Amino acid sequence: MTSVDAIVIGSGPNGLAAAVTLARAGLSVHVYERNATPGGGVRTEEITLPGFRHDICSAVHPLALASGFFRKFGLADRVPFITPSASYGHPLPDGEVAVAYRDLERTADALGPDGPAWRALLGPLARNADAVAQFTGSSLLQVPRNPLVAARFGLTALSQGGPWWNLPFRTPKPGALLTGVIAHATLPLPNLAASAAGLALATYAHARGWPIPVGGSQAIADAMVDDLRAHGGEVVTGAAIESLGELPDARAILFDTHVAIAARLGEDLLPADYLRRVAGFRDGNGVFKIDFALSGPVPWTNPELLETATVHLGGERGAIARSERVVAAGRESDDPYVLVAQPTLFDPSRAPAGKHVLWAYTHVPRGSTSDRSEAVIAQIERFAPGFRDLILAKTTRTAHELEGYNPSYIGGDISSGMPDLSQLVMRPVLSTDPWRMPGRGLYLASSSAVPGPGVHGLAGYYAARSALRHEFGVTRMPSLAPDRPAAAPGAPASGFNQTTGFIEEEIA
Template sequence: MPSIDALDAIVIGSGPNGLAAALTLARAGLSVRVYERNATPGGGMRTDELTLPGFLHDQCSAVHPLAFASGFFRRFELDKRVRFVTPTASYAHPLDGGRAAVAYLDLERTADALGVDGPAWRAIIGPLAREADAVAQFTGSQLFQVPRHPLVAARFGLTAIAQGGPWWNIPFRTEEARAMLTGVFAHTTLPLPSVAGAAAGLTLASYAHARGWPVPIGGSQSIVTAMVDDLVAHGGELVTGVDVQSLADLPDARVLVFDTHVEAAARLAQDRLPASYLRRVSRFRSGNGVCKVDFALSGPVPWANPELNETATVHLGGTRSEVARAETTVASGRESDDPYVLVSQPSLFDGSRAPAGKHVLWAYTHVPAGSRDDRTEAVIRQIERFAPGFRDLILATAVKTAVDMEAYNPNYSGGDISTGLPSFSQLIARPVASPDPWRMPGQGLYLASASAAPGPGVHGLGGYYAARSALRHDFGFRSMPSLAPA
């Protein structure tokens, strides 16, 4: 039994989901303490000088499509707490010969620029963008439930099937439109085409034309700072530099919330969990990894197509078939010679990221799980393909292989930044099929990480849902506390 001086709740891990859980519980008036293994909070939302002094690089997340769409962040009113810049274009995809497809915030501008494929783009993305809030509700909760907006969910599902199979080219006549969708589909580490990859990409593409893909001023760390400030303001505690290896090392608490990979949660709590649950979560699989490369640059990326300077996010890899081939190669356990590369240049919109006239560039490419390969040269070659002269601007680089990514954050098993393969089956059952997947069967145990529904992304929803479940089941709350600024 907990002692009389026990805490109400302990949260292990201070990523966006852990902090969302902690501040929600603290807002309810509970005593909450967060334990973080690193010296600073944030998980994948840290911003540090990785290359040279004065160059601020985001450790994992850089651009935040979910900042204005997430149900948690909207309740938290993140846009009132953190300064964002929303570029006029959400993402872009260059092709050889100086061509490029650009997903502008303005859907009509995007469709007009696509020419003959403009009507198809309007027909596929337009209805979802107009119902972006419903898309956010449907995709930002567990899929193992009856949707609140069944017609939107049905349209979304049919579109994902249409773009997730070998018939995905049928609506389009040009490489530009095909490539632009493929680039956003490839945010997952799945082979393409796939229904799960299409679903993830369609979600992001919908937000691109609704509220855009904003960039936080000062880096992703500014989001962490806002969340920690709210936690502390409501009586919560944050303890850093503590790597929890056993629950016996923690003080008594009525509730334990794990912002960890489900494997770590199961290991720490195995004495409190039934064997049947341990068997079920043992089948939860991690996906492939990423190799991340950060650059300090003497100037902006010299894109062959200057329209790419309207966005912080660029998808590289060439045509739809080239990107699909690269992702399928990685899914088969091999490195791609011509990889898909996701890059972001936030310093175009936030001058605080680099010294005057200088820039930072954030990039990653997909690699097999557990890869030790340094893919810096492959990334540079792919950028040079669409930005001749890029190499001459490089002042310094910093690389994290897939193994390094796991060392930085153990939730990234094998370098998997999704904390679990985002396959269709593992989005329905994440980590198990349950009407309340955040509530573990042990008394007072909850899973809040991206291993739980709704899965990967900086949205805080896994933590919010875990806290909501704990408030109802362990503390008897019938309504949830307000998360809005005082």
């Protein structure tokens, strides 16, 4: 086999981010993907009926416009996005609804007596969303570029991360609205780490919104693969790597896999101490995923929910907290938290005329084999009577089946490792360079590494940055921006060197 400069195992957003970055630096790069198509958590396929295109994992992308990597990559210039006027909504049992509009003031006004509290909580963060993204999208061991914003964010997370979380509010609406997004973390609530993750997403909801890629999440992967190939990289699909000996010689190998898989593949090259430490890396609970083909839009009792693609179900704050604690205790909730997304409200290209797709999941104990279809349908029916009559077809994956689909989702944990506070700091180990593994030329470029779960590409970007520095002696990062015609003689280059192809950014 011909040798290459770098190999990436796995083609999720992080793996493709690593590959793009390395290829842009002029290296030869091969990506190996076990499935028939690249994309990992951003695949879109017809899995119910012909013409109905479903997002297999992620559907709505708050980080697409916030991630430092995607902003450098110019994702918004490569992929058409639709950003609804409302980022997420939350119906309550009494028929009321709380909605997080992109417009912070509209959101606050709709919350009535709790409007000032919502404005005080999220206004300062939304006004400094770029600083929030930088702080939350990097290692917590690094000094934030804007310490005041980081401190404000930390205090806000603390205010929503403990049993005192209702103190700022007078009505159930704002607490339920925040809990719906905080519960994305799949942790028992209230919880400081979950609060931080949810507040970051809530910040982006009011800063740039929660966008939807036209045609499906696959468009994100396709844009990255196109850029990789344009710069000489290759993607090999249908390649389940069981041993590093199957691969060509390479100076760097980057794993877009769960750290346990990376440790198994690199076991002969890694010291025993590192293997012992990552063996203690803990997985979180799983999800049960269900996709629906529908004959019409979800008939929400409150039509305000038709302004958003994302709806959190489960009732008031206390009910969702109880449900998440039941799952954390290893049981299934009778009143589950359910997250749903209906992108066809805004992107009709994903279904035949007049028809819709609906994406939904609920949290379940790790490794669960239970089919939670009825529980999910019942929770949707609770707030959208008549929903059941619209179902044309459905496809499900239990937590156990999700691991079969993607071995990095151990037990159905789509975060590739529990995102609690300790494992956000030690992800997967305590280090200022957690992406660099102690075996020569080995790097962890997945959600098992800092900054953790989410479609942001940052773990792959940071792993590639570390590999460029340590394996190839590269001290300035390549430009990741969409290729542009050469500037006219004498024109300013805006920090980009047209001759070398590098921007003036030193590798930290």
